[in-house]
Amino acid sequence: MFTDFINRILGAEKVSVSNRLENAEPSVIMKKDSTKPIPEKYQRDIEALRQKYGDAFKTGLCINLTLQEALSIMPRERRRIDAYSGLVSYLKKEWDMTLSIKSQKTKSKTL
Template structure:
């Protein structure tokens, strides 16, 4: 209050208060698009692009959110080549499909023990 009085006497410009900093017609500096990433995924990373394209060509219109793919390791290797011929070589692809596209990919090996009793 005292500083406002001094500023008026000296003719200094009055600074707006903190609550009046934004104008009513001010546009936000960041534009946020609403929508789910699962229906329109961002660009597919280069390392998964070929694998996703191969799976889409094999399953066609069924390749969508909520889809579950069960493959044996031999089928996966014939479709999507890997240097390391193990199930864990596909773990990145499996997590990407689940996280970004909502597709569950399950790859089983003959050496994988079943969890049923």
């Protein structure tokens, strides 16, 4: 009682815990899914790579393709390496896979 009187004088608010919050349940139950959905623009490409590599297509895989092989597996209108840059970055970020595509016109630099 004395503490209530002091709190009123000092202007402190009385804090009470509602029983309603202790028994509250979320209105939406979300499951944590370890696999994120694949963006629509990469679904066909990833499915084509899965068919080619089968069980080996998993996290940590390193895929080295020529541009001709990549075009036969995953066709593009723009027949250049940079047409696959989005897929390469997506696989690296989300799947921890390295996709390297080399062109016959690309010269390797060796010292």
